[in-house]
Amino acid sequence: MTSLLPSRRRSREDRLSRFPRYRDEERETMPPAQRDRVILERVQAQLQRAYHELPFYRRHYDAHGFHPDQVRTLADFTEKVPVITKKMLVADQAEHPPFGSYLGIERRDLARVHGSSGTSGKPTMYGVSMKDWKRAGEASALGLWCAGFRPDDLVQITFPFSLFFGGWGNVQAFELLGAGAFPPGSMVPTERQVELLDELSIDALVGTPSYLTHMARRSAELGRDPRDSAVGLLLVGGEPGGSLPEVRATLSELWGGADVIDGAAGSCSEMYPFLTNIGCLEDPDGGVHLFQDENYTEIVAKDDPNVGVPPGTAGGTVATHLWRESQPMIRFWIGDEGVLTDDGCRCGRTYPKLPRGVFGRLDDMLVIRGANVYPSAIEAAVRSVDGASGEFRVIVERRGTLDELTVEVEPDVDVPAGSRETLRTDLERALAHAVTVRVPVTIVDPGTHETQTFKARRVIDRR
Numbered sequence: 001m002t003s004l005l006p007s008r009r010r011s012r013e014d015r016l017s018r019f020p021r022y023r024d025e026e027r028e029t030m031p032p033a034q035r036d037r038v039i040l041e042r043v044q045a046q047l048q049r050a051y052h053e054l055p056f057y058r059r060h061y062d063a064h065g066f067h068p069d070q071v072r073t074l075a076d077f078t079e080k081v082p083v084i085t086k087k088m089l090v091a092d093q094a095e096h097p098p099f100g101s102y103l104g105i106e107r108r109d110l111a112r113v114h115g116s117s118g119t120s121g122k123p124t125m126y127g128v129s130m131k132d133w134k135r136a137g138e139a140s141a142l143g144l145w146c147a148g149f150r151p152d153d154l155v156q157i158t159f160p161f162s163l164f165f166g167g168w169g170n171v172q173a174f175e176l177l178g179a180g181a182f183p184p185g186s187m188v189p190t191e192r193q194v195e196l197l198d199e200l201s202i203d204a205l206v207g208t209p210s211y212l213t214h215m216a217r218r219s220a221e222l223g224r225d226p227r228d229s230a231v232g233l234l235l236v237g238g239e240p241g242g243s244l245p246e247v248r249a250t251l252s253e254l255w256g257g258a259d260v261i262d263g264a265a266g267s268c269s270e271m272y273p274f275l276t277n278i279g280c281l282e283d284p285d286g287g288v289h290l291f292q293d294e295n296y297t298e299i300v301a302k303d304d305p306n307v308g309v310p311p312g313t314a315g316g317t318v319a320t321h322l323w324r325e326s327q328p329m330i331r332f333w334i335g336d337e338g339v340l341t342d343d344g345c346r347c348g349r350t351y352p353k354l355p356r357g358v359f360g361r362l363d364d365m366l367v368i369r370g371a372n373v374y375p376s377a378i379e380a381a382v383r384s385v386d387g388a389s390g391e392f393r394v395i396v397e398r399r400g401t402l403d404e405l406t407v408e409v410e411p412d413v414d415v416p417a418g419s420r421e422t423l424r425t426d427l428e429r430a431l432a433h434a435v436t437v438r439v440p441v442t443i444v445d446p447g448t449h450e451t452q453t454f455k456a457r458r459v460i461d462r463r
């Protein structure tokens with residue numbers, strides 16, 4: 001009997017040569033000016049429907065003196081339409097449970113109900129129509145093709161299958177793509193995940209950078225060298241890192257040269273399940289394409305979301321569903337910081353890009369002695385130092401009138417005790433370069449911190 005499992009990992013060249021370059025060439029290579037006309041038509045249609053059919057938006061727009069007829073250009077859209085925020089959505093659901101006054105469909109038309117993780121309080125509930133669920137799958141499949149996934153892949157999905165959309169949306173998209181989806185999720189112990197990965201000769205993995213790093217290290221501890229596996233492609237999301245060179249390099253090395261694709265941008269619950277801001281297999285430098293004719297992403301001034309910033313300038317991200325009928329987000333303030341460019345890509349897609357992905361959330365930014373510090377920058381610095389594992393914690397404390405940072409880092413299990421002081425010094429040097437302020441480092445024993453498998457929360461604020 002002939003085995004159907006591959007005997008070796010597929011190279012990037014192999015993935016790109018055996019199938020068409022695009023899933024929808026006309027759409028993906030459309031001239032930007034033509035695409036902008038499509039986007040404007042969809043923006044205008046969404047605004048009119050929201051104003052006339054969704055009470056949440058009608059109240060919001062009236063309070064700001066805005067009417068959809070005022071939007072005649074995309075510049076008008078940025079300058080005149082007020083943003084919405086997660087806080088506003090939560091308040092509206094509390095007043096109009098369970099879905100708020102922006103559901104947009106009848107209860108009988110619900111196909112799926114999901115929710116936020118609820119880590120900061122009561123979960124926010126998301127209702128999705130069948131029309132939207134199907135479109136989300138097709139849009140996500142378009143993005144996954146750009147990322148390099150192909151119909152003959154067998155993909156292991158380690159995102160949790162819970163309230164959050166994450167894993168569920170991936171399964172549907174891979175099925176539509178024609179790939180095999182193996183979804184153990186996050187409840188299967190890592191040891192068993194590793195065994196199954198080898199037994200099934202898995203081609204690609206989906207998960208957070210933190211968990212896929214942990215999975216590789218645990219695999220090595222169990223005597224299964226991940227560099228010898230068939231895994232040639234990693235899609236990472238759920239937390240910043242997929243476009244950070246240090247994180248990408250660490251993951252690629254751990255998995256034997258596998259390509260690392262960023263799927264983190266725009267991955268907040270409110271914009272799911274439309275996974276269309278995603279990295280490109282043909283661009284080894286990272287970053288993500290913005291599929292603007294699905295989810296329209298704007299980069300705006302950090303202190304004024306009605307002021308757009310030019311390409312190449314850092315700003316906050318605002319996103320809009322162009323086609324979603326159930327709970328559409330229109331100018332939703334995501335709060336990530338990023339830089340947009342329209343320089344083109346070697347793949348030929350004409351979508352703009354966030355070349356560095358997202359730096360981190362603006363509301364996660366820490367101001368320490370006058371310097372802006374992002375947890376993602378700390379992560380990049382920690383991962384750049386040999387001997388440091390992927391587990392660390394950022395401790396924020398107030399001493400007198402000043403806020404101070406300390407970073408606790410676990411060493412790799414094979415780092416001898418006598419080398420810990422050298423590791424600490426190397427980490428402090430790397431952090432000083434990355435965040436421009438001195439950050440003391442404490443080396444703690446391996447296993448001190450609980451392994452993070454999804455949306456790692458490494459900042460402990462004791463102020």
